[in-house]
Amino acid sequence: MSSYKSDIEIARESTMQPIGEIGEKLGIPYEALMPFGHTKAKVSQGFIESVKDNKQGKLILVTAISPTPAGEGKTTTTVGLGDGLNRIGKKATICIREPSLGPCFGMKGGAAGGGHAQVVPMEDINLHFTGDFHAIGAAHNLLSALIDNHIHWENKSGLDPRRITWRRVVDMNDRALRNINVGLGGPFNGTPRESGFDITVASEIMAIFCLATDLDDLSRRIGNIVVGYTRDMTPVRAREINAEGAMTVLLKDAFMPNLVQTLENNPAFIHGGPFANIAHGCNSVIATTTALKIADYVVTEAGFGADLGAEKFFDIKCRKAGLEPAAVVLVATARALKMHGGVAKTDLNTENVEAITSGCKNLGRHIDNLSKYGVPVTVAINRFVTDSDAELQAIQAFCEARGVQAFNCEHWEKGGAGTEALAHHIAEVADSGASKFELLYNDEMSLWDKAEHIAKTLYGADEIIADNKVRKQFAQFEQDGYGHFPVCMAKTQYSFSTDPSLMGAPSGHAVPIREVRLSAGAEFIVVVCGDIMTMPGLPRVPSADHIHLNEQGQIDGLF
Incomplete structure (x- = not known):
């Protein structure tokens, strides 16, 4: 059977x-x-x-x-x-x-x-x-290499190595890569700084790739990526290091x-x-x-x-x-x-x-x-x-x-x-023709109000909470011209709350916002609620343990 x-x-x-x-x-x-x-x-x-x-x-x-x-x-x-x-x-x-x-x-x-x-x-x-994922990872990591190369030579943009927000990616679960140091080994190997890897599906390039309407739009969005900031917190974009052309070429097919x-x-x-x-x-x-x-x-x-x-x-x-x-x-x-x-x-x-x-x-x-x-x-x-x-x-x-x-x-x-x-x-x-589709919120609402509206309307929460630093970041993004962006809520998938153990339909809870991230190319603001992992690790017994080629040369163990 x-x-x-x-x-x-x-x-x-x-x-x-x-x-x-x-x-x-x-x-x-x-x-x-x-x-x-x-x-x-x-x-x-x-x-x-x-x-x-x-x-x-x-x-x-x-x-x-x-x-x-x-x-x-x-x-x-x-x-x-x-x-x-x-x-x-x-x-x-x-x-x-x-x-x-x-x-x-x-x-x-x-x-x-x-x-x-x-x-x-x-x-x-x-x-x-x-x-496709290899191409997306290559385009992402090309930008990473161009950033470090930009700093190594003249750094005309004034990009502060301590304020680079762009990491590297690999399409694999590998917890050992979450936090790394790059540029070690002397001046010929670049500027030492802390960095890390995310899994490829968490890359902003992936989000851009899936929202772009054509190759011109893809290139435009890539150019808008904010890769970091100068000492006075001026954003530096991918186009300022001439990255979007080569990255789009890698993604063309x-x-x-x-x-x-x-x-x-x-x-x-x-x-x-x-x-x-x-x-x-x-x-x-x-x-x-x-x-x-x-x-x-x-x-x-x-x-x-x-x-x-x-x-x-x-x-x-x-x-x-x-x-x-x-x-x-x-x-x-x-x-x-x-x-x-x-x-x-x-x-x-x-x-x-x-x-x-x-x-x-x-x-x-x-x-x-x-x-x-x-x-x-x-x-x-x-x-x-x-x-x-x-x-x-x-x-x-x-x-x-x-x-x-x-x-x-x-x-x-x-x-x-x-x-x-x-x-x-x-x-x-x-x-x-029964569908009368309408969005949950309009573009003109403030970023904070958008996040709060989602939490109250869909999650059954009483409030969203955040420290002063996060609140200032909301305001800064609006000041920088991103207030019309939709918000992308990042929370556990297992619960309407941010506590994965609260199953069913919890109500009356608070949704704590840990940080907010700008995805200027994808054109949304990521609102991180609770602990969200962008580089998963392997379980004690990973599926890889059971995947192999059988005697007929066929793949077994994949499900």
Whole structure:
């Protein structure tokens, strides 16, 4: 039975179509593709330009309740819904993020869906894919090298080595690189200073890459990056050290969206992968906007739970790209809701309707939050084989009481056939024009008020708190002309609060702001609440321990 097979085994048994045939389903001629083998390709800039005046398709967001170790299956549901829409005769595609190597070899594993709702070739997508992340890391580190070279020679900008804010990146979990010293070994090796590494997905280049609308916009945003300050705190930008041209060259090919396919041979765009904490956690704008011009329905996802992912999708990505979603799918599982209801992970296979009912507080908060954006909400219950009928009925009853339809989905086991009912409903909602999308706040609000509004409106907090230094930084960013930027809230994904142990739907808490960071190229302000890690470490037993080539030369252990 397929339920006993691993994701990679299911993916390996699939029959993939040549990528040219996948492109044809969206009207992409083969000459507009840059193939990477037989099953992956990039879509040319020329083709993207040629479809800009096409009619716009309907955009559907898939988000989720607050994540738990039990898993929610947001990417799996995105893939399953895309397959379901194609199965009922709709011209649909999906847009998701590229996985990072760090989590693949760390604890989380891959991010290509699961079961019979996957994108393939699974091994390639989860590993080097088309080299986009390598290009982004190279562009980021080129800027790092140019900064140190600029200081080594004449330092015409007056950049203070003690006030450089730009670090280096590598796409791997490596705690030993969080804090380092560079420039040691005498004057021929540069100016000694403290620095460090972040993981590539936390790079501002990644956020810029995923928000830029074309190569000119990409270059402009790179030039706007603030890399540090002079002694009198004047910002120094990347363009002042002539970095944007060479960096854009490194990103030119990577900037073209990647086209692959699902297990059911439906088209899928996988492009970009910004952190869902320190950045906005969505796939690239250019992939999404291109997909909307060549498909009638585009299913996309945003990172983590709706309080982070959906909020940033709406208030950052949609705001900047002028997108208007037609429907939202909120993914929940009985297992996760039991955890939000106080059940330990070891006891999740035991029926517990009472815990489900208690845990639905988290689901209810997310439903209420999403309704504030004016986009119709539908709940997708990602069904596990251990879920009882009574538990699923409890979730559906809770949703019905709130006027929201909930669908039991079995895409993990059945692929698109397991989401047919959901697909019919979502297509109907998207076509109805019922969405009256509006942003949570306007550009004119102060940065402090934006952060406070999110915390009070979506997190259930009573207040945000910060010391005087942080408050002055808010004011300084406004004085420097960045007050119109949206805020990118960086907090734990496991709770509406900043305490990951407070599950369910906590209210009345304070949200402490530890620092604020400027992402001048990405054009948002990062508001760091609590401890946020931009360079993860490996767990005691990393996934890398189990990944190897088998006797047939195939990859085993990747999930």
